[in-house]
Amino acid sequence: MIVLLHAYRLGFSAWQTAVMFTLYEVAGVVTNLLAGLMGAKWGIKTTLLTGLTLQLAGIGMLFGWRSEWSTPEYQGTAIIFVTVAQMLCGVAKDLTKLGGKTVTKLVTPDEQQVGGPTAAHLEVQSRLFKIVSFITGFKNSMKGVGYFIGAAALTYSYYFALGILLALIVAAMPWAAVGLSNQLGRARKENITLRTLLLQRHNVNVLSAARFFLFGCRDMWFEVPLPFFLRDARYGFGWERVVVGAVLAAFIIGYGQVQSWTPQAVLQPLRQSPANKYVALLWNAALVLCPAYLAAVLLGSNIYSGRDMPAMIGTFIPGLAAFCVVFAVNSSVHSYLIVRYAEGDKVAMNVGFYYMANAMGRLTGTLASGALYTFTGATLVQGFGHCFLASTAFAAVSTLITTLIRDDKGGLACGACLQLVAPPRDTAEAASVAKIARPDSGISKGPVHSRSKAAATVAFGLKLLAEPASI
Numbered sequence: 243m244i245v246l247l248h249a250y251r252l253g254f255s256a257w258q259t260a261v262m263f264t265l266y267e268v269a270g271v272v273t274n275l276l277a278g279l280m281g282a283k284w285g286i287k288t289t290l291l292t293g294l295t296l297q298l299a300g301i302g303m304l305f306g307w308r309s310e311w312s313t314p315e316y317q318g319t320a321i322i323f324v325t326v327a328q329m330l331c332g333v334a335k336d337l338t339k340l341g342g343k344t345v346t347k348l349v350t351p352d353e354q355q356v357g358g359p360t361a362a363h364l365e366v367q368s369r370l371f372k373i374v375s376f377i378t379g380f381k382n383s384m385k386g387v388g389y390f391i392g393a394a395a396l397t398y399s400y401y402f403a404l405g406i407l408l409a410l411i412v413a414a415m416p417w418a419a420v421g422l423s424n425q426l427g428r429a430r431k432e433n434i435t436l437r438t439l440l441l442q443r444h445n446v447n448v449l450s451a452a453r454f455f456l457f458g459c460r461d462m463w464f465e466v467p468l469p470f471f472l473r474d475a476r477y478g479f480g481w482e483r484v485v486v487g488a489v490l491a492a493f494i495i496g497y498g499q500v501q502s503w504t505p506q507a508v509l510q511p512l513r514q515s516p517a518n519k520y521v522a523l524l525w526n527a528a529l530v531l532c533p534a535y536l537a538a539v540l541l542g543s544n545i546y547s548g549r550d551m552p553a554m555i556g557t558f559i560p561g562l563a564a565f566c567v568v569f570a571v572n573s574s575v576h577s578y579l580i581v582r583y584a585e586g587d588k589v590a591m592n593v594g595f596y597y598m599a600n601a602m603g604r605l606t607g608t609l610a611s612g613a614l615y616t617f618t619g620a621t622l623v624q625g626f627g628h629c630f631l632a633s634t635a636f637a638a639v640s641t642l643i644t645t646l647i648r649d650d651k652g653g654l655a656c657g658a659c660l661q662l663v664a665p666p667r668d669t670a671e672a673a674s675v676a677k678i679a680r681p682d683s684g685i686s687k688g689p690v691h692s693r694s695k696a697a698a699t700v701a702f703g704l705k706l707l708a709e710p711a712s713i
Contacts, residue, residue, distance in 0.1 A: 245262065245324060245328065246469055247396060247469065247473070247486065250470060250473050251483075254317070254320075256611070257616040260608050260611065261325065263325075263466070264608075265328060265329035266325075266329055267601055267605030267609075268605060269329045269332035269333045269336070270333075270597075271602050271605060272333075272598075273333045273337060273601075274601050275594060277289050277337050280292075285422075285424055287423065287424055290337065290422065291419060293333070293334040293338035294411055294414055296330050296333050296334035296337065297331060297335070297338070297411050298411050300328070300329075300331035300334060301411070303323075303326070304324075304327050307320075307324075307400070311323070336597060339381075339597065372505045374574075375502055375503075375504050375505050375577070376502050378501045378577045379498040379500070379501030380498065380502060382494055382497050382501060382570075383495045383498030386493070387491065389487055390488060391403075392407075393486065393487020393488070397484055443583060443592075444648060445579075445647055445648055445649060446580065446584070446592050448643060448644070448647050449580055449583065449596065449644075450595060451599065452640045452647075453580075453596060453600050455636045455637070455639045455640035456529075456603065456636075456640045457600050457603035458603035458606045459633045460569060460633070461606075461608050461611065462610060462611050462632045462636060463533070463607075464607075464611075466608060467611050467614075467615040469486050470615065471622065472486045473486055474622060476622075477546065477623050478626075479551075493562065493566050496563070496566050496567075497566050497569065500566070500571065500574075501573055504574035504575070505574070508571055509521065509571075512655065512656055512657055513657060514655060516582075517574075517578055518649050518653075518654075519647040519648075519649040519650065520662070522575045522576065523645060524662075525568065526572055526637070526644050529565075529569060530637040530641060532561065532564050532565035532568055532637075533565065533634040534634045535564070536562070536565070537628075537633075537634060539558065540627030541624060541631075546623045547623070579649075580596045615629055650665070651665065
């Protein structure tokens with residue numbers, strides 16, 4: 243957020259700013275792939291500490307910014323400098339994220355350990371869904387706080403803002419160093435190769451492809467065009483940096499809270515918890531409507547050309563909120579499914595591969611959004627509308643890919659009275675038994691696992707406060 247709003251103030255275009263984040267996202271692609279390999283070989287503690295150290299280096303590098311780089315003749319140097327710094331931050335982000343995403347699977351028994359698709363297994367999967375959703379939502383809520391901290395601190399001083407980020411990272415490191423087990427996340431077999439990493443299960447491959455388009459759909463307009471449009475006084479809203487930071491923070495915090503409560507507040511009342519293929523398909527299809535609506539508002543109405551500010555706010559902000567809610571449910575479902583489909587002690591590899599696809603989607607969306615916003619249409623309103631058209635297409639492709647997942651367990655219901663897809667007989671019987679007998683979750687409560695999960699969560703959260711503020 244600091245870099246993005248600072249770039250806007252210095253006169254960089256959306257395309258130039260998107261290019262600054264190229265290595266950040268490319269680093270995410272490579273890092274997620276290799277982080278899975280690192281986690282499987284050396285454990286989650288190694289990847290987390292390495293990520294925190296690189297984050298210190300990336301943020302520290304930003305202190306080297308020179309005021310003359312904002313002039314046209316030095317803009318190329320500025321773009322290269324910031325791009326390299328963001329690359330380090332991108333590597334750091336994905337190394338640390340791996341730990342938070344994999345620890346839940348590592349402390350939860352799989353289907354074989356509880357005797358197949360029984361009531362106990364359904365209960366375990368339901369608990370796992372809630373844990374994964376909580377951690378994913380907690381992550382994004384902390385990122386939202388980071389957006390606000392970055393924007394607010396920047397109003398005081400660029401270097402003051404960077405100093406806050408360094409302090410947060412330093413505070414996170416002891417938790418990771420002392421609280422995590424060295425063995426957490428390590429595969430039992432040491433002969434893990436890159437080829438092994440690339441050979442994934444069918445459902446992991448399909449879910450990864452769907453994830454590529456799902457997050458490409460969001461970053462086709464969110465990462466760069468949205469804050470630029472909110473700041474633009476001629477075609478957009480013309481809001482100050484603190485207001486823009488607050489809006490983005492509210493989006494991310496709300497997104498995180500919806501993720502956290504998706505199993506209990508959204509899917510459980512609809513009889514869609516724990517989630518499966520059909521639940522992912524339903525919510526992915528619903529997501530298509532959100533960017534389609536925003537594209538129609540921007541391209542098909544005269545509200546923005548007439549600068550009717552109340553109408554602009556009244557049509558755009560509700561659409562943004564709707565996307566936030568539906569996308570959060572999708573993200574929560576996806577985050578649970580990848581952990582569910584992951585293979586035992588190879589969970590770090592599976593999750594790393596999956597988030598590599600996530601990073602590729604972010605990279606594609608960020609670059610495409612910068613180009614669409616800057617170079618298409620007669621005005622920035624039209625360019626922004628084209629971003630949402632592309633977002634709609636990506637959401638539709640993600641929906642189509644989701645149909646290829648092989649997972650019919652549980653069927654699909656929409657409340658107590660409407661069964662859209664009947665579940666297989668063994669799953670239905672297990673579910674009915676689960677309503678009567680609620681066994682213990684089966685989640686390991688041993689001292690190593692409990693300590694590791696708590697330490698990973700605290701270190702992960704402190705680091706996440708710094709991450710979005712720096713970008």
